[in-house]
Amino acid sequence: MKTKIRELRKQRKLSQEELAVAVGTTRQTITSIEVGKYTASLVLAYKISHYFGLSIEEVFDFSDVYNSEDDF
Amino acid sequence: MNVYRNKLKIRIAYSAVLVAVLLTVMFLSNMGYIGNPAVEKDFFKGFINGLCFSAVFMSVFSIVRYVMMLKDKKKLKEQYIKENDELKKKIVSDAGTNEYYFIVTGLGAGTIIGGYLNIYVFWSFYIALFYCCIVREILCFWYKRKYKSDESDYEE
Incomplete structure (x- = not known):
């Protein structure tokens, strides 16, 4: 899943470690979410979005979810 | 905390x-x-x-x-x-699921091959296989009870 976390983080001059500590996860998890290797849980997605003061849809790109539904 | x-x-x-x-x-x-x-x-x-x-x-x-x-x-x-950390939990969970299938396949193959070689080897593999399956079923039952909703919770 694509996200805007890296962009938002750079805008606010935050390191991955700082964001990870703020949302209660590890730096590795943030890295994996940023590069799209791992999809965050609803709770973590909420925490990250809330941290940036945005809605989940503004941070996470759900277009892939709709595309995968078409595969059925 | x-x-x-x-x-x-x-x-x-x-x-x-x-x-x-x-x-x-x-x-x-x-x-x-x-x-x-x-x-x-x-x-x-x-x-x-x-x-x-x-x-x-x-x-x-x-x-x-x-x-x-x-x-x-x-x-x-x-x-x-x-x-x-949820990523770590996901890795452990995925590894655990695959680990189970590898172990059961290995033990199943061992049981069949052991049957041709030695009766003690056969029974050792068979008991280990049986134990793995029983533990899996008990855990599935436990987590079903934990996570699955009750029929009385169903609302139209």
Whole structure:
């Protein structure tokens, strides 16, 4: 899943470690979410979005979810 | 964080009990109060001692680590994050699922091959396979009860 976390983080001059500590996860998890290797849980997605003061849809790109539904 | 703090305290208590039990078993076994001296071979005794000693060492190490964490708030938070990291949980969960299929396949193949070689090998593999399947079913039953909603919760 694509996200805007890296962009938002750079805008606010935050390191991955700082964001990870703020949302209660590890730096590795943030890295994996940023590069799209791992999809965050609803709770973590909420925490990250809330941290940036945005809605989940503004941070996470759900277009892939709709595309995968078409595969059925 | 208090919930996690209490969790660590419970872990310390369990580890302390485990250490006490293992040391007692080691002492009684080495003094000859438990076990059958006629059956116990040196290798077997050494194996039990080694196993107990490593378990005691690991438990004491955990106790020291937990006590140090309880005193340091920063370390406690770091450990909490490390333990509850969802990516780590996902990796362990996925590895566990695949591990089960690999083990069951290996044991199944071992049971079939063992049947042609030796009856003891066959039964060892068969019991191990049976044990794995039973544990899996019990865990599935447990988690179904934990996560699946009751029919009475159904609303039209």
